[in-house]
Amino acid sequence: MKTIIVACGGGIATSATVAAKVNSRLEDMGLAGKAKVEAVDIKSLDSYISSADLYLSVTPMARGGKEYPIPTISGIPFLTGMGADDAMEQIVSILKLK
């Protein structure tokens, strides 16, 4: 079981939205047993990131942000709906779910 985490300001709204969407896609693809997305609080990100396999970031910064020790891709496509299929493919290939 692979763990994907997504973090936002409180681990409540934005991150939980992305988690719900990606989990639902995983379910539709029949991969629900292989990976799961969890919404976490960005203020405690350091304690979650070491035990996760992939970080879905929804906090892009044009000036460049922090580097993370695990593979990181943008979760914004799941919020806007644009490019969500491609992002999903990336998740599947990075985690070798198929």
Place this chain on the structure above:
Amino acid sequence: MDALALVFQSILDLGAAVFLPIIIFILGLIVGLKPGKALSAGLMLGVALTGINLVVSYMSTTVGTAAQAFVENTGVQLTGLDMGWAPALGLCWNWKYAFLMFPVQIGINVIMLVLGWTKTLNVDMWNVANKIFTAFLVASVTGSAVLGFAAAIIQIVLELKNADATKNQITELTGVPGISMPHPMFLSNIIFYPFAKLLDKIPFMRYQLNAATLKDKLGIFGENHVLGFIVGTIVGLVGGQGSQALLTGVQAGTALTLFPMVSKLFMTALTPISDAANSFIKKRFPGREMVIGLDWPILAGNPEIWVAIIFTIPVALIVAMVLPGNTVLPFGNLMNVCVCAAAFVACKGNLIKMITISWLMCPILSWSASDFAPMLTDLAISTGSTDILIEGQQLAWWGMDIAEIRWMAVEACRVNPIAIAALAGFAVLAFFFFKWQKKEEHDAAVRMGWIQETASK
């Protein structure tokens, strides 16, 4: 017919935790969800509401008890306990007309898109509750749900207009094109933005602090369990609990850690519905230029926001202790993004200006929270779970979004002449704000290379 009315009434009487799942289930079927998914989503909303009550009740019996000891020991009348934004907005769903805000927000948004009055499609469903809260407040003071919805509609329109008016700047900050930010907190920038410009006249205000380094050092104080432990222990110690204060500290940390875990269930419930609704809308308007309105945390990677918040915590607590007329102990919302994330945009990330604004806002946040506490308490009690509060305690939301605007609006409804004058002043400021943003947007577009400097002035 009578039997039907009786069934309907008895379901209503069981409260939002039973009533809303049925509404969401029906809504889910209407927007095309499979019955299974619709049922799961609806029931999850009931679970979220019940979960919120559980955690609020836990907070009241643990931190609330310590806070009462604190009141008795010090004589400082802090009878209201701030539960923070997530439980407060969760609680709003218990208002009897709450579910109507869904179709109202989506309907107003679609109408404005069709008429070309906005480019933003707001897909942020969490903050539907922020409109419910406004409507609930206005309805509570005026006794009219219609006026409540009128206030909420004004808020929806202003949010979309503000999102349109600042979208280039958001793209510049995030590097993501095609998004905007209709979160209500950014309406505070109608005041913060000109104020930040005034602060520029003071020389040392322009000094840039390195927020990333500060955040690495101070970040631990922003973690829910650590912050809860510190505040809980202090309250317990001043309340004369002795070594028991450490237990209060751990319990306070528990409350702040459990709130998000329960609150995120709201989004698990609402996301399938909003997804279906949004794809419905996008299908109907192919080819129309549209930006997607997102919630504020897209900015949450910026360390300035968290540093400004942490620097405000001691000030917020001291202000709460000494401010005449304040009755609320800031607790659940001490990590106050509602001011600092908005100020981040208004101050263009200048930490000293952000902290200045955040400190100056503390009295307003305390007074408005005190003013609204009785209404929130009544709402919590009206859910039928009267036992969620210990005797003599009030529930409050310190540091709510657009506290200053909501306070003006509610007091204006109470025909307070100062508030009416302030609201008129705010309207004038809003006019100029939107004008100023045109230049900011142009400048942002130039910096991103979208247009040439000479294009227009």
